[in-house]
Amino acid sequence: MYLHGTSKVNDQGHLEIGGVDATQLVAEYGTPLYVFDEALVRQRCREFVDAFRASGLKFQVAYASKAFCVMAMCRIVEEEGMSLDVVSDGELYTALQAGFPAERIHFHGNNKTVDEIEMAIDAQIGCFVVDNFIELQLLNAIAGDKRQKVKVLLRITPGVEAHTHEFISTGQTDSKFGFDLGNGSAMRAIKEAASLSNLDVLGVHSHIGSQIFEVEGFRIAAEKVAGFAVQVRKETGIIFPVINLGGGFGIRYVEGHTPLPVAVYVEAITEAIKENFGNNDYPLPEIWVEPGRSIVGDAGTTLYTVGTTKDIPGVRKYVAVDGGMTDNPRPALYEAEYEAMLANRATEQSEEVVSIAGKCCESGDMLIWDLNLPKVSVGDILAVSCTGAYNYAMASNYNRIRRPGVVFVKDGQSDLVVKRESFDNIIGNDLIPARMKQVSTTR
Known part of the structure; x- marks a missing residue:
């Protein structure tokens, strides 16, 4: 993955943006996460x-x-x-x-x-x-x-x-x-x-x-x-x-x-x-x-956590992340292309070709096809570059997935500029007509 701006690989072998280790950003803010340099x-x-x-x-x-x-x-x-x-x-x-x-x-x-x-x-x-x-x-x-x-x-x-x-x-x-x-x-x-x-x-x-x-x-x-x-x-x-x-x-x-x-x-x-x-x-x-x-555009990076995989011998290996077309619809809309790396294993050599799938209930929810990566494990952090333009702007709540937070990083400091959506945000505008049977809810 080409490193833009202040992005670099630090002494720990991790992706660093704006002087902040990507693994630290994930630990503090969770994933998916939009990070802006x-x-x-x-x-x-x-x-x-x-x-x-x-x-x-x-x-x-x-x-x-x-x-x-x-x-x-x-x-x-x-x-x-x-x-x-x-x-x-x-x-x-x-x-x-x-x-x-x-x-x-x-x-x-x-x-x-x-x-x-x-x-x-x-x-x-x-x-x-x-x-x-x-x-x-x-x-x-x-x-x-x-x-x-x-x-x-x-x-x-x-x-x-x-x-x-x-x-x-x-x-x-x-x-x-x-x-x-x-x-x-x-x-x-x-x-x-x-x-x-x-x-x-x-x-x-x-x-x-x-x-x-x-x-x-x-x-x-x-x-x-x-x-x-x-x-x-x-x-x-x-x-x-x-x-x-x-x-x-x-x-x-x-x-x-x-x-x-x-x-x-x-x-x-x-x-x-x-x-x-x-x-x-x-x-x-x-x-x-x-x-x-x-x-x-090139100032934005999206961080994901790797979840499940599906290996179809002789065909393809799918690696699923905890985001997808809800935070980046551009590949599904017009086949936009991206580069990516494992932010927590940035110095390791590539060992396999995988395709990055999103978590939406949609077969078209694919972020990257045929990406060279080290052998991927559950919990790895995938960093997708150049996601600053039209990603957060076009994000949705499809499948009622909460939209990610947004962080600005600069000179070793990170600042949350958009909070990750909560479950209350998801249902915040929902109304149940009075004519419908009232039931108790556990929240």
Whole structure:
């Protein structure tokens, strides 16, 4: 397993993260357990901020909280001088309860509810990223009722889609997000937004994909967005003070993944903006981006305890852990790949190939196929790397399994930032109708 950030194998032959022995973390907090390398999270934040600062452009780096949203994470983002993206009232509430400055919050989503819009306007957030014509009218009406004027970016689909090493530049009209650039809806949306008295149009937002390991897609997107901005200026006189080029910066999950350094992505984006806007005598806009996975992905490790095994001679050996698709649904959803090691036996040589199964009553509950490990024993601690993004965020209570706790580690200290769910949490919202027979319960 590739060791990220402060992770290392200590003198006891154990995995150590943030100066804390993984076996000690398990003894104190139990398993499954999400462990975050706080120093690495902060390093990633600073890499983005420092790279943009070096460009000389005005900028905002907004952490995409959908990747991992808890109050302690919001506090780190605030301390590192970044902005914050939210996509629901729950994420907004988390940020506000953490004391995050509302003026640095951006609200995304293709179907914001009336309650969410009202909550965000009342909190006086910094910006709405508007996704469709219905939202334009709804947002304008609610803002008018509240006698406020709200800042908006319009999400456009620029005709570029990039994933990992590939990008394609076609119509890309088949998306639930945004106003399409190719069929004219983006221009119509700009004109409509400009006519609405309670909206202040800052510019446009685009997002071309995820787990991107190259820069060409970002360059093409910048070119298309700049061309659109010039067209808007020509037809309406509107000049965009802000351009948001989204996120999608890749991380290394397994061998063969080759993400670029943050500074390389940022340099490509900022140089493309300077070139394409400068060539059209257009005032250089403020650049916003939205890293999520690339901030927290490789900073997260999930610790499990090994339980049962099933050896099918000539076929496969299954090793089951005390978690699974409830704390990491990504392999079941889209065959996500991970690396892992035995945290309590980190120096031992591999002896067998096993497949890591979860404990859910679901045949698809598999975390890793064909993993090389020392001969596994009951009670071993399995550490799965790069689980910081979309793992806790997508965790569920399937089979009424309690969601794990979350720990931040730094400089030899561990801090619990999310408690492990209790049985009372599991049934906390359950109700038994009065018409049903009442029975005594033993708790």
